[in-house]
Amino acid sequence: MGKKVELLDVDSEKIMEEIRKAASPPEEVEHWVTIYVMGKPYKVPAGLTIMKALEYAGYRYIRGAGCRAGFCGACATIYRKKGEYRFRTALACQTTVEDGMYLAQIPFVPANKATYDLDKVKPSPNILLEYYPEIARCVSCNTCTKACPQELDVMYYVQAAIRGDIKRVAELSFDCIQCGLCTLRCPAEIQHYHMAQFARRLYGKYMLPKSPWLTKRLKEIESGMYEKGYEILKKMLEKEPEKFKELYINRVREKEEKRIMNPLELEGED
Amino acid sequence: MTLKMIRGYPEYMRESIEMVEKTRDERIKNKEKEIELKMSLEEREELLNKFHPDYAPGGKRELQVGVNRGEIVPNEVADILEAWPALNPDEVDLNDIDYDVDILIIGGGGAGTVAALWANYEGVPAENILIATKLRHGDANSMMAQGGIQAADRPWDSPIIHYLDVMGGGHFANKHELVKALTEDAPFIIRWHEELGVMYDKDEKGNFIERWGGGTSRKRLHSAKDYTGMEIMRVIRDEARNRGIPVLEFSPAVELITTEDGEIGGAILWNMETKEYYVVRAKATILATGGWGRLHIRGFPTTNHYGATADGLVMAYRAGARLRDLDSVQYHPTGAAYPEQIVGLLITEKVRGMGATPVNKYGQAFVFPLEPRDVEAAAFIRECYARNNCVKTPTGMRGIWLDSPMIEELQGEGAIRKNLDAMYRMYKRFGIDMTKDPILVFPTLHYQNGGVEINANAQVIKGDGSPYPRFFAGGEVEGGVHGKNRLMGNSLLDYNVFGRRAGISAAKVVRNSGKPGKLTLKHVKLFAEEIRRIGVPEWRRSPILLPDYRGKRALARKIDLPILE
Numbered sequence: 116m117g118k119k120v121e122l123l124d125v126d127s128e129k130i131m132e133e134i135r136k137a138a139s140p141p142e143e144v145e146h147w148v149t150i151y152v153m154g155k156p157y158k159v160p161a162g163l164t165i166m167k168a169l170e171y172a173g174y175r176y177i178r179g180a181g182c183r184a185g186f187c188g189a190c191a192t193i194y195r196k197k198g199e200y201r202f203r204t205a206l207a208c209q210t211t212v213e214d215g216m217y218l219a220q221i222p223f224v225p226a227n228k229a230t231y232d233l234d235k236v237k238p239s240p241n242i243l244l245e246y247y248p249e250i251a252r253c254v255s256c257n258t259c260t261k262a263c264p265q266e267l268d269v270m271y272y273v274q275a276a277i278r279g280d281i282k283r284v285a286e287l288s289f290d291c292i293q294c295g296l297c298t299l300r301c302p303a304e305i306q307h308y309h310m311a312q313f314a315r316r317l318y319g320k321y322m323l324p325k326s327p328w329l330t331k332r333l334k335e336i337e338s339g340m341y342e343k344g345y346e347i348l349k350k351m352l353e354k355e356p357e358k359f360k361e362l363y364i365n366r367v368r369e370k371e372e373k374r375i376m377n378p379l380e381l382e383g384e385d
Numbered sequence: 386m387t388l389k390m391i392r393g394y395p396e397y398m399r400e401s402i403e404m405v406e407k408t409r410d411e412r413i414k415n416k417e418k419e420i421e422l423k424m425s426l427e428e429r430e431e432l433l434n435k436f437h438p439d440y441a442p443g444g445k446r447e448l449q450v451g452v453n454r455g456e457i458v459p460n461e462v463a464d465i466l467e468a469w470p471a472l473n474p475d476e477v478d479l480n481d482i483d484y485d486v487d488i489l490i491i492g493g494g495g496a497g498t499v500a501a502l503w504a505n506y507e508g509v510p511a512e513n514i515l516i517a518t519k520l521r522h523g524d525a526n527s528m529m530a531q532g533g534i535q536a537a538d539r540p541w542d543s544p545i546i547h548y549l550d551v552m553g554g555g556h557f558a559n560k561h562e563l564v565k566a567l568t569e570d571a572p573f574i575i576r577w578h579e580e581l582g583v584m585y586d587k588d589e590k591g592n593f594i595e596r597w598g599g600g601t602s603r604k605r606l607h608s609a610k611d612y613t614g615m616e617i618m619r620v621i622r623d624e625a626r627n628r629g630i631p632v633l634e635f636s637p638a639v640e641l642i643t644t645e646d647g648e649i650g651g652a653i654l655w656n657m658e659t660k661e662y663y664v665v666r667a668k669a670t671i672l673a674t675g676g677w678g679r680l681h682i683r684g685f686p687t688t689n690h691y692g693a694t695a696d697g698l699v700m701a702y703r704a705g706a707r708l709r710d711l712d713s714v715q716y717h718p719t720g721a722a723y724p725e726q727i728v729g730l731l732i733t734e735k736v737r738g739m740g741a742t743p744v745n746k747y748g749q750a751f752v753f754p755l756e757p758r759d760v761e762a763a764a765f766i767r768e769c770y771a772r773n774n775c776v777k778t779p780t781g782m783r784g785i786w787l788d789s790p791m792i793e794e795l796q797g798e799g800a801i802r803k804n805l806d807a808m809y810r811m812y813k814r815f816g817i818d819m820t821k822d823p824i825l826v827f828p829t830l831h832y833q834n835g836g837v838e839i840n841a842n843a844q845v846i847k848g849d850g851s852p853y854p855r856f857f858a859g860g861e862v863e864g865g866v867h868g869k870n871r872l873m874g875n876s877l878l879d880y881n882v883f884g885r886r887a888g889i890s891a892a893k894v895v896r897n898s899g900k901p902g903k904l905t906l907k908h909v910k911l912f913a914e915e916i917r918r919i920g921v922p923e924w925r926r927s928p929i930l931l932p933d934y935r936g937k938r939a940l941a942r943k944i945d946l947p948i949l950e
């Protein structure tokens with residue numbers, strides 16, 4: 116069965132060394148830029164992220180680096196470019212350095228989160244206002260939207276929150292990484308991302324229907340109907356490992372329409 | 386020399402992209418036939434032995450000290466297991482206890498947070514729990530998962546089929562009781578998430594939209610767009626905050642504390658900002674420190690968060706815990722290979738799950754897209770380094786294409802923005818539109834398959850095979866669940882299942898036992914003697930806490946003046 120793997124005459128160890136080299140920082144730097152880290156100039160290679168550039172310059176992060184991949188919001192950064200009036204925001208791990216950046220990273224964003232018992236609250240139209248009354252103070256300046264490194268429609272979700280449209284808040288804010296930049300910039304002192312978290316949980320819990328299939332499966336598990344299957348497999352694994360392997364190999368991959376209830380009946384199919 | 390760039394790619398890479406475009410229609414038409422490329426078990430094995438970094442010779446060595454002496458682990462892991470303790474036990478006063486708690490949880494990622502919640506549900510008051518974590522609460526691999534979480538809840542699936550998939554994926558080296566727990570608890574975990582308000586992708590009836598994951602025989606991957614990990618993590622963190630569970634951030638554990646009667650009695654924390662240490666005494670201790678990606682095994686780039694440095698393995702090993710399956714390292718086949726700024730970052734398997742085919746420089750498909758990931762990774766490396774059918778980036782990385790525009794054709798326009806927004810956004814930030822152009826990928830260091838051995842109650846196993854009554858572990862730090870290779874979607878599940886079991890078990894200890902025995906760091910001293918015996922250089926210390934990415938030039942000029950320490 117099957118085709119043979121091409122037995123190329125390869126030196127696996129050498130290949131691994133080549134990979135190591137390819138993945139390390141290049142020895143020679145061709146293009147440089149100058150950035151100003153909290154006012155101090157540093158010459159760094161062009162094409163690095165702000166985060167890697169700071170490290171290149173000799174900084175070692177304790178605060179300000181989390182996922183290093185745009186998912187955690189630990190690396191909120193503010194900057195201006197030389198000679199430009201515009202105030203900019205970015206994620207240090209997801210933004211390439213540019214010549215003449217004056218930048219500072221925000222180590223921490225003070226923001227209060229409301230506490231609630233999700234089992235007791237109800238997704239009523241006023242609930243967001245009740246727990247985060249300051250959203251009513253929004254002056255629609257759109258500064259939050261401009262600050263958002265995820266390019267979310269932050270002002271719209273605040274407006275939706277005021278209207279009590281929980282679904283809209285949940286959907287518009289879904290990609291929020293809770294970096295806090297909107298909250299730092301807001302003249303109305305709104306704590307957008309905490310409010311949105313509340314809205315999403317309300318939506319997930321109360322407005323998305325619970326899965327009927329899941330309910331059914333939970334009942335089955337509770338009834339103990341799978342225990343016997345596990346027992347059989349355990350024994351087979353211990354006593355007849357080859358048979359166990361065969362069972363695995365011959366298990367059938369789901370096709371859209373095909374429904375198989377029990378893998379122990381699978382042998383020989385397809 | 387400046388490269389001419391066209392829509393995010395240098396001109397020379399565009400030539401290859403054109404070839405990919407030429408073969409695209411034909412490949413879409415024959416998508417169903419890709420299964421013919423699937424390899425037999427023998428073929429897989431041969432490929433792995435030649436081209437997988439985990440199998441290729443030269444990357445591992447035998448441990449010379451500790452419980453697992455004589456076993457093989459990656460060099461980078463041996464380096465930190467066989468290292469001098471970073472902490473000098475003589476500088477610590479164990480009589481001066483800073484936190485005297487019921488449960489100490491080390492690691493504020495997914496497993497740690499789930500454990501805290503379940504201990505609290507089981508009646509341990511929030512204020513008697515302490516989560517100590519290295520970065521911020523939630524700065525963790527758990528935040529980064531994109532693809533999804535497995536649970537067998539559809540009528541034509543079952544926990545048993547899930548079990549089989551896990552065992553086979555793990556090369557049958559998994560521990561039965563753990564896989565049973567994993568697959569049997571899975572539907573329950575998803576229901577718990579529904580009740581906490583996790584926004585999973587669902588149809589109108591409320592059933593989950595489920596997708597393929599590599600190595601599985603059913604579609605059972607539950608996702609929340611491509612922010613699944615973030616969505617779950619931020620919800621459970623929010624719940625922990627609602628319940629007032631105390632979290633000490635930037636205060637990693639640097640050593641476990643043992644007791645005179647051979648138990649675990651807490652840990653020494655180290656405030657990375659003030660450099661103070663804290664003594665924590667706890668009736669039960671839960672290890673939830675996650676994985677090892679930032680050790681950059683074999684020099685590979687990694688998908689992991691900044692704090693994934695295997696501290697938990699180091700601390701537990703010194704205290705006498707048994708490790709397992711650490712000889713097997715998981716590389717994810719699809720890490721970004723271009724642009725340089727994001728090298729190593731994860732391209733979720735969902736991209737392949739939704740229909741994107743990996744193709745070589747010439748636009749040819751060369752591997753079934755949903756092989757188990759070690760096989761898939763080895764096939765990519767063969768294509769790049771043996772057959773040379775790859776694209777080279779300006780910084781010397783090699784990669785093959787993942788033909789993402791196929792997704793739009795197969796699933797309808799807008800499918801990428803709708804389901805893979807995190808990916809789309811990441812590439813767009815660097816000028817690449819993945820709905821129109823393919824993306825370049827290469828394997829990246831992803832997951833710690835093995836770890837601290839536990840049993841189904843999440844109790845850590847000692848060197849002699851018996852469980853510690855007061856010491857638990859959950860999540861990536863533990864081993865046995867996934868055998869030699871984890872399948873996608875089973876580790877989010879793992880941290881939920883075993884985080885929960887650890888929390889419940891710890892609560893039981895709190896109910897049934899008093900304070901631990903007399904605290905000691907004797908085990909650290911004993912271990913240091915072993916280290917001396919095998920002649921480890923003075924500078925090699927662990928846990929390392931954080932990787933060091935400072936530039937060579939800056940480091941070469943760095944001096945420490947003994948004044949402003």
Ligand SMILES: Cc1cc2nc3c(=O)[nH]c(=O)nc-3n(C[C@H](O)[C@H](O)[C@H](O)COP(=O)(O)OP(=O)(O)OC[C@H]3O[C@@H](n4cnc5c(N)ncnc54)[C@H](O)[C@@H]3O)c2cc1C
Nearest residue numbers: 492494495496525526527532533638675860861874876877
């Ligand atoms: C990019 C990426 C994508 C992934 N995608 C998926 C997926 O789609 N599906 C899936 O199932 N799995 C996926 N995984 C794997 C999965 O996310 C992790 O295995 C899982 O979340 C681990 O959870 P954990 O709680 O054990 O560890 P983590 O979530 O990493 O938490 C560990 C925590 O402990 C802290 N810590 C470390 N050392 C110490 C110390 N000495 N003292 C105190 N605290 C410490 C860390 O900083 C961290 O906060 C992915 C992983 C990554 C990196």
Ligand code: SF4
Nearest residue numbers: 253254256257259301
């Ligand atoms: S920044 Fe504040 S005030 Fe301005 S639009 Fe946003 S929420 Fe409203």
Ligand code: SF4
Nearest residue numbers: 263291292294295297
């Ligand atoms: S909405 Fe606010 S907290 Fe969320 S990502 Fe945007 S700026 Fe950051």
Ligand code: FES
Nearest residue numbers: 181182183188208
């Ligand atoms: S470090 Fe997590 S978003 Fe930048």
